[in-house]
Amino acid sequence: MNKYLPLVAALVLSSSTVAAQSFEDVFNAQRALHGYGHAFTFEGEQYTTDHPEELEAAAPANATNAKALIASAKAMHAEVKAVGYDWTLTKGILKNASKALKAGDFQKAMNLAAQAKYHARMGVAQYHNSKQSWLNMVPE
Amino acid sequence: MKIITSWLAGAALALIAGMSSAASTGNTIATVDPEADRLALQAYFQKRFPEVELADYGNGIYALDAASRAQWEELEEFPPYEFDIEEGEELFNTPFANGKSYADCFENGGIGVRQNFPYWSEQQDQVVTLELAINQCRTANGEKKLGWKKGKIAQISAYMAFTSAGELIDIKVPNDKAKAAYLDGKAQFYSRRGQLNMSCANCHLQGVNIPIRADRTGPTLGHVTHFPVFRSKWGALGTLHRRYGGCQNNVRGTALKAQGEEYRNLEFFMSYMSNGLAVNGPGSRK
Numbered sequence: 430m431n432k433y434l435p436l437v438a439a440l441v442l443s444s445s446t447v448a449a450q451s452f453e454d455v456f457n458a459q460r461a462l463h464g465y466g467h468a469f470t471f472e473g474e475q476y477t478t479d480h481p482e483e484l485e486a487a488a489p490a491n492a493t494n495a496k497a498l499i500a501s502a503k504a505m506h507a508e509v510k511a512v513g514y515d516w517t518l519t520k521g522i523l524k525n526a527s528k529a530l531k532a533g534d535f536q537k538a539m540n541l542a543a544q545a546k547y548h549a550r551m552g553v554a555q556y557h558n559s560k561q562s563w564l565n566m567v568p569e
Numbered sequence: 570m571k572i573i574t575s576w577l578a579g580a581a582l583a584l585i586a587g588m589s590s591a592a593s594t595g596n597t598i599a600t601v602d603p604e605a606d607r608l609a610l611q612a613y614f615q616k617r618f619p620e621v622e623l624a625d626y627g628n629g630i631y632a633l634d635a636a637s638r639a640q641w642e643e644l645e646e647f648p649p650y651e652f653d654i655e656e657g658e659e660l661f662n663t664p665f666a667n668g669k670s671y672a673d674c675f676e677n678g679g680i681g682v683r684q685n686f687p688y689w690s691e692q693q694d695q696v697v698t699l700e701l702a703i704n705q706c707r708t709a710n711g712e713k714k715l716g717w718k719k720g721k722i723a724q725i726s727a728y729m730a731f732t733s734a735g736e737l738i739d740i741k742v743p744n745d746k747a748k749a750a751y752l753d754g755k756a757q758f759y760s761r762r763g764q765l766n767m768s769c770a771n772c773h774l775q776g777v778n779i780p781i782r783a784d785r786t787g788p789t790l791g792h793v794t795h796f797p798v799f800r801s802k803w804g805a806l807g808t809l810h811r812r813y814g815g816c817q818n819n820v821r822g823t824a825l826k827a828q829g830e831e832y833r834n835l836e837f838f839m840s841y842m843s844n845g846l847a848v849n850g851p852g853s854r855k
Contacts, residue, residue, distance in 0.1 A: 563756050567759055568612070
């Protein structure tokens, strides 16, 4: 059995650990492990596991900031729709953000707008990633 | 020494593994080869399900799962699409206000032609599906377009498929523009979409015959042969593009427009993959 261990190790290592981990890999691993608000170090620099949209939603909750975040979420949503990669929940979340703004619940509006913007940004990333990676799924 | 040999063998395998994950399939007009793609797809399924006859893939998941097949065969004793075929025939033969009919728009009077759709139209510079051709026929004769996903268009399509039963799918990719449309369809089939980050291939290639709660997903090989289908979930007949939209929603992606360029190109690719299989639509599915 032991003589096969190096073989197995080589196969496992070949696909992942040989290449240095990217910031994205490390961020995603830390986020999955710790959720938002966790500090970690990458190549000597300090970062947190927050998505940019979560940092935007952490700004003071007021009408101006809520309107701005909803507007930028809508812009990102338009961008993802243009490439045909929008997700089903995003539109509804944006609607709810606008409702919360009208109701004066600015923090809720900002949280929802941040969520919608994140969805849309991930959809755009998915579009670009698919352009590169679809080939790997084709049987040879 | 044995350990060194083992490491070397491991390294070689790792290298091969790396090479096979860097796919060399055609992804440009110059390199894409529809026939090579079709043979590779067939080989994939034949290797994975060696006991299944190629011709049986037109029956979808029922070619692979005996229990599902038994239920389906019972359902087919009184086919739920039977009345739709009859209504489709009546619609097909009802003249338009100008006295012409669908038969005037298609080769062979529209009988036994399903296997040639979709095709690349040089004149229109686009892929033309059967449903698109049906609506083009209507507008050319002064009639209103039908909805794309269900109802009358599905019934007419079902009748036309029924008259083509047993004919072998025969899709052609005649030139570079057609190749571009094929390539676009191919890229769409393998591209991940939606919040669940899944591609068509995740379910209908890698995920085939693997239980997802109470269901099993069918193979993409033979997918198009039995459309339109009467789905128990819909309680009605629906077109392939209706199903595309449903699939996309299932992975939490917003569905694209039925009969838009993306879905027509996807159908073009998928139909080419089923070249040589017999038309057996309309079908019934869960």
